[in-house]
Amino acid sequence: MVVGIRTRDLRKTYNSSPPFAAGAGGFVSGALGHKRRKPPKPEIVALDGLSLDIFPAEIFGLLGPNGAGKSTTVGILTTRVRPTSGQAWIGEHEVWKKQVAVKRLIGVVAQRPNLDFSLTAREILVFHGAYFGLGSQERIQRAEALLDRFKLRDRADQMVRGFSGGMMQRLSIARAMMHDPQILFLDEPSAGLDPQTRLLLWEIIREYNHSGKTILLTTHNMEEADALCQPLGTPQELKASVPGGFLLRLRFGRHSPELLQRFQTRVGVREVRATDHHGADLYTDRGGSLVPEIANLASAAGVELCDVHISEPSLENLFLHHTGRSLRE
Numbered sequence: 001m002v003v004g005i006r007t008r009d010l011r012k013t014y015n016s017s018p019p020f021a022a023g024a025g026g027f028v029s030g031a032l033g034h035k036r037r038k039p040p041k042p043e044i045v046a047l048d049g050l051s052l053d054i055f056p057a058e059i060f061g062l063l064g065p066n067g068a069g070k071s072t073t074v075g076i077l078t079t080r081v082r083p084t085s086g087q088a089w090i091g092e093h094e095v096w097k098k099q100v101a102v103k104r105l106i107g108v109v110a111q112r113p114n115l116d117f118s119l120t121a122r123e124i125l126v127f128h129g130a131y132f133g134l135g136s137q138e139r140i141q142r143a144e145a146l147l148d149r150f151k152l153r154d155r156a157d158q159m160v161r162g163f164s165g166g167m168m169q170r171l172s173i174a175r176a177m178m179h180d181p182q183i184l185f186l187d188e189p190s191a192g193l194d195p196q197t198r199l200l201l202w203e204i205i206r207e208y209n210h211s212g213k214t215i216l217l218t219t220h221n222m223e224e225a226d227a228l229c230q231p232l233g234t235p236q237e238l239k240a241s242v243p244g245g246f247l248l249r250l251r252f253g254r255h256s257p258e259l260l261q262r263f264q265t266r267v268g269v270r271e272v273r274a275t276d277h278h279g280a281d282l283y284t285d286r287g288g289s290l291v292p293e294i295a296n297l298a299s300a301a302g303v304e305l306c307d308v309h310i311s312e313p314s315l316e317n318l319f320l321h322h323t324g325r326s327l328r329e
């Protein structure tokens with residue numbers, strides 16, 4: 001059985017009180033005893049019409065800056081967050097109507113570790129297996145194999161309380177794989193892992209995928225997306241969708257619309273975007289060879305060129321081009 005993921009027009013608006021209002025409902029303040037008015041609840045639109053088709057046995061990377069709604073998407077698909085509107089399916093099951101069936105099919109690694117600190121690593125794995133109905137032999141065997149795979153054997157009988165952040169992360173991922181789910185959700189799985197462990201994780205993810213499993217992971221790490229994913233097209237196809245491929249980020253004393261228009265006329269310049277009065281992004285077919293021409297045009301217009309940064313075709317440029325934001329912002 002291979003299982004995919006589908007969403008249609010998912011929306012999520014959070015209505016949350018700011019922290020200072022917590023517990024303040026209806027309390028009386030001031031000598032006159034006026035009831036303090038509750039501050040209005042701010043509405044946060046976390047998802048605004050997300051439609052996705054993730055094919056069975058795909059590794060799908062959800063990229064986006066902080067607050068883009070990645071964890072909210074994972075939350076909805078894993079029955080933890082109720083969507084405001086729209087629909088989502090895991091295989092043939094609509095997530096909010098068939099929660100039990102969905103939970104059997106998925107393994108989840110949340111962005112924040114949620115391990116029971118008072119258990120040992122081995123207990124966490126074995127108890128999780130029991131919860132999902134694995135027989136006693138099978139859960140012990142699987143736990144042992146995962147402890148080895150995630151290099152946690154020498155910590156197997158120690159309580160999680162004393163684990164480092166990276167060890168907890170490895171154990172969270174091992175736990176999510178314990179019942180051999182058809183779909184694995186990994187919310188920033190490599191955050192806090194050292195470079196060696198990150199490579200080990202990539203190897204484990206690929207291996208799991210090769211056994212026919214679907215994987216949805218969120219990441220800020222372009223290298224990770226490049227190494228693992230086919231995010232809505234291959235990384236190569238996506239990079240090719242950025243005009244020119246090269247990105248020249250320029251800073252000036254202060255530029256002018258006339259100067260930016262002049263850049264637009266140079267051979268190889270595909271698109272010019274002002275980022276503010278001082279900055280401009282040029283999407284171009286060539287990199288370094290354009291810099292002297294740009295410097296000359298700026299100098300002729302009496303504008304100081306303060307900084308030039310050239311980057312080659314990358315997922316980072318792609319992200320910037322399509323969203324106007326950097327992944328690190």
Ligand SMILES: Nc1ncnc2c1ncn2[C@@H]1O[C@H](COP(=O)(O)OP(=O)(O)OP(=O)(O)O)[C@@H](O)[C@H]1O
Pocket residue numbers: 014015016044045046064065066067068069070071072073111
């Ligand atoms: N429980 C909640 N209550 C209120 N607002 C929330 C809640 N969870 C998320 N939000 C808001 O929804 C938006 C999306 O948050 P989300 O955690 O989905 O983003 P993200 O893409 O996972 O970000 P990050 O890269 O920082 O993990 C943010 O503006 C966030 O403040």
Ligand SMILES: [Mg+2]
Pocket residue numbers: 070071072111187
């Ligand atoms: Mg998140």
